[in-house]
Amino acid sequence: MKEIHIIGVPSDYGQNRRGVDMGPSAIRYAGLKEKLERLGYRVRDLGDVMVPTPETRHIEHQKLKYLKEVVSVCEALAERVRDAVGSGYTPVILGGDHSIAMGSLAGMAAAKKQFGVIWFDAHGDMNTDETTPSGNIHGMPLAASIGIGHEALTGLFGIRPKVQPENVVLVGARSIDPPEAELIRQSGVHVFTMADIDRMGMDAVMRKAIELAATGTDGIHLSLDLDGLDPMFAPGVGTPVNGGVTYREGHLAMELLSESGTLLSVDVVEVNPILDHRNQTGRMAVELVESLFGKRVL
């Protein structure tokens, strides 16, 4: 069985609510390593990527807040992911806000010729500095990773694009900014909205998503934004949106991805313990990762 490497990325520079920098602690506290070991994996916790202290934060661009900090954190993460995947390990990357996924995907792109991405999220994360309503970079990582947006983000780690849009699938979308919707339509990424999940069912959606992300690639990176789940099950997130994926649908999605045997790496992001109730969201994250790595009822 493949060895798992846990990498923490305690960064909150991609958005404006403090606390998501404590996500890695909350997820570790919920027993991630022990639970993966119980499933039979060898697990190494590599500790955290260095993140500059909040006291040094400065906003230079209103449309790309904390750009320098985000880029430096992502490049440090990219090196770790490249080394882990290059040596045949499966990284489990703990955010931090979703901007860190640009680092995960940069590392993947350095290690693999072709890979697919399933982006599990209430949001599209397909904004650019020109479309963003907030200036928060966590609304931009998917666009940047397919080569759309500001050069400082699209060119991160010297690889562009990180992933081909036809191998990218958004699952769970229900909050998209209007200009972002236009970018999504033009980009060629595939999208299964909550309405699609209602109509087709999670089983059919995930089978299709896995096929789209895996065809012609070496495997799949899952970018798991906890706000993809309904806030009822994951209240500890900075940008909650009603009408999300249920507890059961979430586990089904992870089980199907696990069974497909295509998973290369995963990031688990947007867990904010300050907004959470007694680490419910941290625990939810760990449960989903367990299903993703093969935990079953029987």
Ligand SMILES: NC(=[NH2+])NCCC[C@H](N)C(=O)O
């Ligand atoms: N990773 C996230 N939670 N992203 C939320 C993005 C929200 C909004 N679309 C923005 O650009 O600001």
Ligand SMILES: [Mn+2]
């Ligand atoms: Mn997101």
Ligand SMILES: [Mn+2]
């Ligand atoms: Mn989101």
